[in-house]
Amino acid sequence: MRVFHSDQFVLPLPPGHSFPMTKYRLLREAADATLPGLRVTEAPPASDGELALAHDPAWITAVAEGTTSAAQQREIGFPWSERLVERARRSVGATIAAARCALFGDSGTGTGTGTGTGTGTGDGVAANLAGGTHHAYAHKGSGYCVFNDVAVAARLMQAEWHRHQRRIATGLPQALRVLVIDLDVHQGNGTAAIFADDPTVFTLSLHGARNFPFRKEASDLDVELPDGCTDGPYLAALDTALAEVWRRHGSAPPALAFYLAGADPHENDRLGRLKLSAGGLAERDRRVLAALRMRGIPVALSMAGGYGRDLAVTVELQRRTLAEAMESWRAWGVRRGSA
Numbered sequence: 001m002r003v004f005h006s007d008q009f010v011l012p013l014p015p016g017h018s019f020p021m022t023k024y025r026l027l028r029e030a031a032d033a034t035l036p037g038l039r040v041t042e043a044p045p046a047s048d049g050e051l052a053l054a055h056d057p058a059w060i061t062a063v064a065e066g067t068t069s070a071a072q073q074r075e076i077g078f079p080w081s082e083r084l085v086e087r088a089r090r091s092v093g094a095t096i097a098a099a100r101c102a103l104f105g106d107s108g109t110g111t112g113t114g115t116g117t118g119t120g121t122g123d124g125v126a127a128n129l130a131g132g133t134h135h136a137y138a139h140k141g142s143g144y145c146v147f148n149d150v151a152v153a154a155r156l157m158q159a160e161w162h163r164h165q166r167r168i169a170t171g172l173p174q175a176l177r178v179l180v181i182d183l184d185v186h187q188g189n190g191t192a193a194i195f196a197d198d199p200t201v202f203t204l205s206l207h208g209a210r211n212f213p214f215r216k217e218a219s220d221l222d223v224e225l226p227d228g229c230t231d232g233p234y235l236a237a238l239d240t241a242l243a244e245v246w247r248r249h250g251s252a253p254p255a256l257a258f259y260l261a262g263a264d265p266h267e268n269d270r271l272g273r274l275k276l277s278a279g280g281l282a283e284r285d286r287r288v289l290a291a292l293r294m295r296g297i298p299v300a301l302s303m304a305g306g307y308g309r310d311l312a313v314t315v316e317l318q319r320r321t322l323a324e325a326m327e328s329w330r331a332w333g334v335r336r337g338s339a
Contacts, residue, residue: 001329002101004043005129006090043094053155056139076141088146094128095149101126102298124332132260132304134188150258151194154178179254184262184304185272192217227273231280257299263306263317271307289328
């Protein structure tokens, strides 16, 4: 299974900063050590043209040239630096690369023969070892998010899908329908705003009702959870939400999904306010991945949030998410072999 990382671009944060920057390197090292079969690749940076598919040019220029205001930097939560720009570009680039692999196959170019509907040569599952920067809007960053990796990757995959279909002259629908399953504990407000009133992208967010952001945007389907929510109610809410997603799509299912598999609903998380166990999170991942695989919908995962009181716990939770993704990827291989 292909996974993409950018953990060598570590930001120079002030002493005592709350963001757990080292978790990305620790996750890559844990995955390398315990998950044979992963193909770990450094992520390419997203270009200005790619970022402009989901972001205002003025925001891209301000970030690239270091002219963001003090207020804008406070809203993001990071001071500006050249490494911030490089890290932000590569976080988006990793999700783009994962989406290409899942949809079009190992070439990752958008020029393969896969259709992204379970009948082609797409890998089915691939991952970004970071990403999930869902608080970034088209015109600004927020909540540790500079650019919105899923929004940019979704727009780019729609463009590449259209070119791909014209080349192979398939009878498939011309618009790539995209599903965003956001299970970070915080609502994906930036993603919801970017795709508001867009019928080609369906946004689902399952999040803490009383958690950041305190002014939420309207996703296509929002499910708010009370503080202290445990495994049983959470999984029941997830099942109900997924059933509603499939009901709304009827006979026109999405051809690509983005799954934000945040570790922050866990009971150990400093910022999560929910009480899921490690087993509950693993079951969450299994249910999402199985539902997508059963319907032939390729998926690009992002690790999204995770702010454990014990950072080793967060890393292990996200390593288990990758292990579940690998099992689903193997099952995709069986599916292709029997097709």
